[in-house]
Amino acid sequence: MNSDTELAPAVQSILEAARERSGGDGVVDVDARSLSDALARAEADGRVPVIAEVKPTSPTADGTRADDPVELAQAMVEGGAAAISVLTEPTHFGGSPEALTRIRAAVDVPVLRKDFVLEEEGMDVVEADLLLLIVRFVDDLDGLVAAARERGFQPLVEVHDRAELETALEAGAEIIGVNNRDLANLEVDLETFESVAPEAPDDVTLIAESGMSSPADVRRMREAGADALLVGSAIMGHGADDSDVTANTRRLTRAESAKTTDVTDSRTETETR
Numbered sequence: 498m499n500s501d502t503e504l505a506p507a508v509q510s511i512l513e514a515a516r517e518r519s520g521g522d523g524v525v526d527v528d529a530r531s532l533s534d535a536l537a538r539a540e541a542d543g544r545v546p547v548i549a550e551v552k553p554t555s556p557t558a559d560g561t562r563a564d565d566p567v568e569l570a571q572a573m574v575e576g577g578a579a580a581i582s583v584l585t586e587p588t589h590f591g592g593s594p595e596a597l598t599r600i601r602a603a604v605d606v607p608v609l610r611k612d613f614v615l616e617e618e619g620m621d622v623v624e625a626d627l628l629l630l631i632v633r634f635v636d637d638l639d640g641l642v643a644a645a646r647e648r649g650f651q652p653l654v655e656v657h658d659r660a661e662l663e664t665a666l667e668a669g670a671e672i673i674g675v676n677n678r679d680l681a682n683l684e685v686d687l688e689t690f691e692s693v694a695p696e697a698p699d700d701v702t703l704i705a706e707s708g709m710s711s712p713a714d715v716r717r718m719r720e721a722g723a724d725a726l727l728v729g730s731a732i733m734g735h736g737a738d739d740s741d742v743t744a745n746t747r748r749l750t751r752a753e754s755a756k757t758t759d760v761t762d763s764r765t766e767t768e769t770r
């Protein structure tokens with residue numbers, strides 16, 4: 498792992514908290530719902546494959562949503578989300594493993610566990626269909642990818658630049674997320690995905706992560722090669738008056754079916770959250 502000192506203070510504090518958290522008892526054994534099947538179902542249905550994220554708050558969000566996470570996830574599925582991502586990090590994102598378990602029982606789409614898993618033991622906290630591994634934060638990516646698969650998880654390996662993409666590919670990652678947010682300064686730049694995506698082989702499932710808020714952003718990432726998009730803040734409507742999660746999801750999942758007439762595109766310029 499790169500030195501923590503290159504990371505934003507909020508991220509350093511997240512990692513410290515992650516190192517202090519304990520693992521689960523025993524080893525989980527997951528019967529996972531396939532992400533690729535879920536993405537194919539969305540495509541067949543004319544929906545943009547969106548992984549909608551239940552993220553009560555974050556270091557860059559204004560305010561916290563205290564709604565029932567299960568209701569939020571159900572509203573996302575109603576808006577056409579192909580899969581759900583659940584932040585389980587408790588100290589900076591307001592998440593919990595229990596919320597993920599309840600969500601996974603209530604929806605039939607795949608559920609991603611979004612957390613800062615640094616060691617194998619950290620995987621055994623809760624069952625999920627997909628597990629996030631962040632290249633920048635882990636020392637033994639190969640070992641963690643193998644450990645995740647042994648438990649039945651589909652590992653989603655997160656990268657931020659071409660060098661990290663290489664590391665992910667060498668570790669045998671089949672599902673790769675390119676985070677548009679730079680963990681050094683927490684700034685978002687959609688060009689990140691555009692610069693990394695062309696280097697990825699076609700057989701990789703490529704996910705654009707973070708910073709998309711409008712149908713135009715969605716189309717931009719799709720044109721750059723995104724098989725799916727991971728969207729949190731714009732769907733959660735943090736601190737804004739756009740609190741209708743189903744509507745927020747729908748305007749993104751329908752971004753390719755309403756190309757010319759989408760008046761909501763005017764919200765493109767809203768601040769990146």
Ligand SMILES: O=P(O)(O)OC[C@@H](O)[C@@H](O)c1c[nH]c2ccccc12
Binds near residue numbers: 612708770
């Ligand atoms: O809220 P946004 O900008 O739509 O981003 C969602 C997701 O990509 C972001 O929450 C995220 C991407 N990688 C992470 C790693 C840890 C915690 C959070 C994340």
